[in-house]
Amino acid sequence: MFRALVVEKLDSGETRAAVREMAETDLPEGDVTVRVDHSTVNYKDGLCLGSGGGLVRAWPHVPGIDLAGVVEASSDSRYSPGDRVVLTGWRVGEVHWGGYAEKARVKADWLVPLPDGLTTRQAMAVGTAGLTAMLAVMALEAHGLKAGQGPVLVTGAAGGVGSVATAILAHLGHEVAAVTGRPETESYLRSLGASRIVPRADLAETVKRPLESEIWAGAVDSVGGAMLARLLGQMKYGASVASVGLAGGSGLPATVIPFILRGVNLLGIDSVMQPYARRVEAWQRIARDLPMAKLEAMIQPAGLADLPALGEAILKGQVQGRVVVDVRT
Structure with missing residues (x-):
């Protein structure tokens, strides 16, 4: 029993x-x-x-x-x-x-x-959320993201995917801007490595201009909806957004202009049906590139x-x- x-x-x-x-x-x-x-x-x-x-x-x-x-x-x-x-x-x-x-x-x-070095407890502190975060980072890297290119935005940063993405990106040397609607999570996000806190309200509404100033070298987005549409217009030339969730809605009130004038890439991240070899690679990267002390926090x-x-x-x-x-x- x-x-x-x-x-x-x-x-x-x-x-x-x-x-x-x-x-x-x-x-x-x-x-x-x-x-x-x-x-x-x-x-x-x-x-x-x-x-x-x-x-x-x-x-x-x-x-x-x-x-x-x-x-x-x-x-x-x-x-x-x-x-x-x-x-x-x-x-x-x-x-x-x-x-x-x-x-x-x-x-x-x-x-x-x-993977060697990970306990079952640590593996579940990672879980689907952490695996998705690592797959997102790997996709951004495959499309050219390197440390030193500028700030990388993480939306929904205090959630499961966002927390792990913030910790991994900071560990890899990126400047991480963490978006949150909960001011009380600021110290937590900074402890994970975020160097900048972006209030959710700053990105919550779409604007009429399809392009704004180029700010972000990359982004991991778990919100979707109007926030994803907004940040597409703020990406640097050739930068990529890894889309991992739809907490803000499944619609995308955007235009194609960021894609055709700035070469922005929108990368869909799925962890449910991910092939075996890619899963193994992601878990090995997690064991190597996710600081265990930050995971514990x-x-x-x-x-x-x-x-x-x-x-x-x-x-x-x-x-x-x-x-x-x-x-x-």
């Missing part, structure tokens, strides 16, 4: 989440059984802990789109009992039971070996019973940094 956070749909149509005892026979099909040590909380998890947000297909359901732990059993030759592994994406925690349990059974293709610890409240909080934008869930507590 093992414990899991199970979400059930009631006859009324509402959902209810509670910690329950489960048997291994309850687990879905898969190649590898993992003893889960840690998970985390992402925006998608907030949806799946509540109404499902259109992501969950069947109830009862075990959310948790990220997990890290140790292989207990495997029918795939790539993994053996005792191997430390991490899983993000692949619709796990949405259409497939996820990491909010002491055990999970998944496809071997979904797993990545945990982002962590908010939690247990399984804390998850329903944390799910509501992250949907309201009230979670700072990274939640690390010890599923054994």
